[in-house]
Amino acid sequence: NYYFAQIKGYEALNPSDEGAKPSARTLSGLKVLDETTLQVTxxxxxxxxxxLLSFPAFAPLPKAATTNPDAADVAPIGNGPYRIDGAWERNQEIRLAKFTGYRGPREPMADRVDFKIYTSRETAFTELQAGNVDVLTTVPAANSAQAKRLFGERFSVRPSGTMDYLxxxxxxxxxxxxxxxxxxxxAIDRKGITQAIYNGVYKPATSLVGDMIPGHRPDAxxxxxxxxxxxxxxxFEAAGGFExxxxxxxxxxxxxxxQWMTSVAxxxxxxxxxxxxxxRKMAPADLSALLNGGKNKGPFRQNWVIDYPSIQNYLDGLYYPGNRSGWSNKEFDALVAxxxxxxxxxxxxxxxxxxxIALRELPYIPLWNWQDQSAWSDRIDNVIIDPYAAGLHLDRVTVSD
Structure with missing residues (x-):
């Protein structure tokens, strides 16, 4: 919902007063000009x-997605070269088959794609080694040396837009x-932590912004x-210490x-x-509720996964009004605007x-940039991975006999 906030008429659909009903049913800033053209104000x-339009929230949806959302959730209808084959089997797999009715420019090379779902990346990596998986786009950092040794040119490391902060x-x-x-x-040894815990794959942060983003400054x-x-x-002593x-x-x-919180401590x-x-180690949902409610009594792990390749996404995403740190600054807001x-x-x-300004005030301490690691079997070729979405271009992959 938030990603549509820039469009005229958003407030009418999302009243700020708690319990208030929307005064409109559609976004007034949208107008259909013809079958393939949408005008946005x-x-x-x-x-x-x-x-912003590259974010998946703006992908087109069929009518079925709104008339029966529950059914569309387990058997979604897309607009790409593959279609879902059967229903999404929760915590097991998602099967895709080549869509014979596809008329777009991305004709698929493989007949089908099966997504296997695992409880951990470590388990998935074990399955990749055993030949039960062809592609893993999230090789654990701790396994980087092993993956490089086992897969050679079929192992890829690329910059990520994901960052960790304190x-x-x-x-x-x-x-x-x-x-x-x-x-x-x-007081935090970023290089030492990333070397010891992430095998030197993650990179110590020198900015609030991922180093793959246009406008990133290497030593901001x-x-x-x-x-x-x-x-x-x-x-620390000049500030009066800590009680x-x-x-x-x-x-x-x-x-x-x-592990890294222990090192920081x-x-x-x-x-x-x-x-x-x-x-205070908690389940993700419980931690989010605690932080969003401002009820934490100390520092917290803050992660940001880039939604689209812009500095603005980091600044607006982390420092929005009422953000988890509680920090606000009028000069900062004016510059973002x-x-x-x-x-x-x-x-x-x-x-x-x-x-x-945010670095001068430092409500969020930048720690390290993630690096995305992928590996694939010798059964496939022409593996192309998008560094922004960390996604495999499924239509280009070829499968050997």
Whole structure:
């Protein structure tokens, strides 16, 4: 829903008052001109709109998706070269077959595609080694050396738009001083953690923005993201130190989250003298509810997966009004709005100025850039993987006899 907020008439469909009913049934900013043309009127200038349209929320849907959403959920109708074969078997597999009625430009090479569903990436990687899977687009970082050795040229590493941050509840007086937030950042050895836990695959962050995004600056964060325990200790003491227990919040969705949180805890103890550190490991849904409600009492793992290749997506996505950190800044908001109203280099310049403010205030400490790893069997060829969507171009893959 949120991704349609730039279109005129959004507020009429999404009243801000709790319990209020929409005053319209359609977006007034949409007009059908003919069978293949839709005219869109935005509520304000937004130069990133063409990029926004690449997000899957804007993919066309058949009438069946709205007349019977439950049925469409398990047996969706798409517009590509493959069609679903049977129903989606939850937690087991999704089967696709070549769609003989497809008339588009992406004629598929393979007759069918089966998506197998596993409970963990580690299990999927084991199945890939056993020959029970042909492609895995999410090889665990810990298995990178093994994958490179086993698959050779059939192993691919590419930049990702996904990043991890340490979010800080800035409305808590203990985290109100930016000097303390910078001290926490400088006390974290990003290179050491990414090497020990992610086998050197993930890259230490030097910006709030993924390094594959146009307008990314390789050292926007400067000294604040550099490991410097002595300087961190000085800033920490100048800010008055820290009182009470430090609670670190993270989900149990991946074992590496607890591993790197443990490393961060040890470094904050050793470098800043914060001895009373507690872990709050929770189910993802429970953690989201806690953070969205502003009920956490300490730093938290914040992850961002790029929706479309724009700096704006990071800035608006992480620092929206009422964001999890509780941080707000009128100058930042004005610069983002300025960037939204512009295009090209002019827009990027405004977004970068906004990023500078967020890095100066540091409600979110950038930690590392993910790297996407894929591997595939010798049964297939012509494997093309999109670095933005981390998705395999299914129509191009060929299968050997």
């Amino acid at each position: 935005l509520k304000a200038p937004f130069g990133q709109f063409p990029m 979010g800080l509840p800035v409305k808590d007086p203990r985290f109100a001083d930016p000097r303390l937030r910078k001290a926490l950042s400088m 964060c400067g000294r604040t993201c550099a490991y410097d325990p002595a300087a961190a200790k000085q800033l 009470g227990p430090l609670e670190l919040h993270f989900s149990n969705a991946d074992p590496t989250y607890e 040890n470094q904050l103890k050793d470098n800043l003298g914060i001895q009373d550190v507690k872990f 300025e960037g939204n109203a512009a295009q090209g280099a002019e827009a990027v310049a405004s977004y970068q100025k906004a990023e500078d």
